Amino acid sequence: MLRATISKASDLYSQARPELVDNKKIIMATKSALQKITHAESTVDLARKCAVAADDKKASDIVILDVSQITSFADYFIVCSAPSERQVQAIVSNVEDVMRESGLKPLGVEGLETCSWVLIDFGDFIFHCFTDAAREYYDLEGFWIDAPKIDF
Known part of the structure; x- marks a missing residue:
C-alpha cells in the first residue's frame, strides 16, 4: 500500500x-x-516518545510544551537538561536512535560541537537538551511561558 x-x-x-x-x-x-x-495524527505521541527516550538516559526536568497556537514552525517543544555535556550527548544519541526506530529522521541537528544546548528538529516537534547552566541562562520555558505543558 x-x-x-x-x-x-x-x-x-x-x-x-x-x-x-x-x-x-x-x-x-x-x-x-x-x-x-x-x-x-500521532505527533503528540511521538513527542512523548521523545521525552521518554530522554528520560531513559536520565535527563532531568523534562517538559513538553504545546506551541501549536503560538508559532507556525512546530507544534511541540521537548525541553530537558543534564548536568554535563557528556550526558547531553548520551541523551541526544538515544533520542535520535529511538526516533529513527519510529521512522523519523531529524531535519536538522544543531549544537553538537559544544553540547551545552543541542536542538533536534523533527519537523512537527523540536527537541532541546541543555546543560543545567545553559538551560537556566536561555530560559526557553520563560520565553514560551504561554505554551501549555503536556503530560508524558
Missing part, C-alpha cells in the same frame, strides 16, 4: 512541478511529504 501511495504521490508531484522531473528529487520530496502524513 505504501509503495502505491508513493507512486501516486510521485505522479501527482511530477504533474504539479514538471521542472522537478528528476526522479531523485521527486522521491525525496515525496518521502518528506509522506513522513508528515504518516505521523500527522
